Amino acid sequence: MSGVEVTVEGLSKSFGRANIWSDVTLTLPPGEISVLLGPSGTGKSVFLKCLIGLLKPERGKIVIHDTDLVRTSESKLYEIRKLFGVLFQDGALFGSMNLYDNVAFPLREHTKKSESQIRDIVAEKMDMVGLGGDETKLPGEISGGMRKRAGLARALVLDPEIILFDEPDSGLDPVRTAYLNQLIVDLNAQTDSTFLIVTHDINTAQTLPDNMGIMYHRHLAMFGPRELLLTSEDPVVSQFLNGRREGPIGMSEEKDTDERAAEGDTEQAELPPLQPQLKPLNGVERKAAGRRLERVIGTLQTLPERAQQAITESLTDDERRRYGVNGGAPERAQARSPVAMPVVGHEQRHSRWPFSRERS
Numbered sequence: 001m002s003g004v005e006v007t008v009e010g011l012s013k014s015f016g017r018a019n020i021w022s023d024v025t026l027t028l029p030p031g032e033i034s035v036l037l038g039p040s041g042t043g044k045s046v047f048l049k050c051l052i053g054l055l056k057p058e059r060g061k062i063v064i065h066d067t068d069l070v071r072t073s074e075s076k077l078y079e080i081r082k083l084f085g086v087l088f089q090d091g092a093l094f095g096s097m098n099l100y101d102n103v104a105f106p107l108r109e110h111t112k113k114s115e116s117q118i119r120d121i122v123a124e125k126m127d128m129v130g131l132g133g134d135e136t137k138l139p140g141e142i143s144g145g146m147r148k149r150a151g152l153a154r155a156l157v158l159d160p161e162i163i164l165f166d167e168p169d170s171g172l173d174p175v176r177t178a179y180l181n182q183l184i185v186d187l188n189a190q191t192d193s194t195f196l197i198v199t200h201d202i203n204t205a206q207t208l209p210d211n212m213g214i215m216y217h218r219h220l221a222m223f224g225p226r227e228l229l230l231t232s233e234d235p236v237v238s239q240f241l242n243g244r245r246e247g248p249i250g251m252s253e254e255k256d257t258d259e260r261a262a263e264g265d266t267e268q269a270e271l272p273p274l275q276p277q278l279k280p281l282n283g284v285e286r287k288a289a290g291r292r293l294e295r296v297i298g299t300l301q302t303l304p305e306r307a308q309q310a311i312t313e314s315l316t317d318d319e320r321r322r323y324g325v326n327g328g329a330p331e332r333a334q335a336r337s338p339v340a341m342p343v344v345g346h347e348q349r350h351s352r353w354p355f356s357r358e359r360s
């Protein structure tokens, strides 16, 4: 099993007259981990629900395996949904069922597996999330962190090719969040599934994903490789990733001009150095990491200088030799690229994945 590509093109969603976001365009590369950030209420959960066909966007496409989910039949949608494992934000377990029955639920619902097959799968997934032995406990009897992990086990039982997690780390203490993130990286290495994770945790955003995006002001303000956002000087992106009060994002979405002016000329704080990306334990390699590197190197010249530098600095000596990169920037990217920045700031209305799809 390996992850599949998810392509979203020009997607718009409204409820009645309230537009949530418009013209969202991005590609989740197969097997990679992507993180979606954004202020509360910008429609991140709505986006995940559109991806699995629970909500219907008015415009645009969501393409998986050559099928456009926005326009396909109910029966085809039902089939495609089996590719997904989802951990909803409020993704409550069934309170009256013990953990075993909760985790077994999708198997009983969607497959014709025998109870003994189900037992093996449930045991495997419960072990994977460190809940082996807790099968008979009720959700009300365990901690918040354990409930999250049980939700995770349930999201995994159908061996999903695409995994969507809506704030898996909310309400967890920093140590548990660190364990959870390690678990996600290990899972990704094991399954090569495509991950999209919504989080508000800056440390998660800095260390977990291959790619990141930010929803802001009714559009996808930016989406691309982690280095692109983590080195971005875009006011919205850097305010968000540094958790600062100063910047365009206000308590209720966007500050007005007066509020911004009152802040005066706030110095752009120096960005902290990039933290290294989490790796799987025990020296396991993620298949997606190799594919991603190929692609990122192939399109390095289209990225802003700071992102290029962050990427080349993260290479091993071996990788530098292989890709003809020396020291700071790769030779062919040393001259400032004439290509316009492939990403959009919030003055533009949509964001394109800066990599050409033909490369994957």
Ligand SMILES: Nc1ncnc2c1ncn2[C@@H]1O[C@H](COP(=O)(O)OP(=O)(O)OP(=O)(O)O)[C@@H](O)[C@H]1O
Pocket (backbone or CB within 6 Å): 015, 020, 038, 039, 040, 041, 042, 043, 044, 045, 046, 047, 089
């Ligand atoms: N089924 C629905 N009907 C009408 N409006 C909805 C529905 N679901 C969500 N909304 C609205 O869409 C907007 C975005 O909600 P959403 O839950 O996606 O935000 P979010 O980015 O996930 O926020 P948070 O970070 O707080 O979870 C909100 O204004 C919400 O009220």
Ligand SMILES: [Mg+2]
Pocket (backbone or CB within 6 Å): 044, 045, 046, 089, 166
């Ligand atoms: Mg949400």
